[in-house]
Amino acid sequence: MKKIINTPNAPAPIGPYSQAVLVNNMLFASGQIAIDPATGNIIDKSIEEETHQVMKNIKAILDAAEMTFDDIVKTSIFLSDMDFFGKVNDTYGQYFTADFPARETVAVKTLPKNVNVEISITALKS
Secondary structure: OEEEEOOOOOOOOOOOOOOEEEEOOEEEEEEEOOEOOOOOOEOOOOHHHHHHHHHHHHHHHHHHOOOOHHHEEEEEEEEOOHHHHHHHHHHHHOOOOOOOOEEEEEEOOOOHHHOOEEEEEEEEOO
8 A cells, every 4th residue: 555655844845756655564755855844944054954954854754654763774865975975974873773774875966956965765664
């Protein structure tokens, strides 16, 4: 069974896609960028703040699907510059305690709204 996950606590999609799709017990969340859902503004004072906002948006989607960061099995991180890797990695790591998800991190030419980081996730509800 396919269920669309949508919460006002994460940014509304800026295109023809859903925040996330739950299929049986698997959650596929679209890439999140550092948009504050309350204001619609990009949070970009520092790469750390930007990454924290991305992770807050992911948490809001997980909450809407009745999941937690412990349920994440795979993440994909997209960076505007690989020089951000260390700071993004340190900030991202604060949201996990053990049994870390699989992950890839790649640098890309440009991201939506010219942000520096975008993260998508796949989670499994046990």
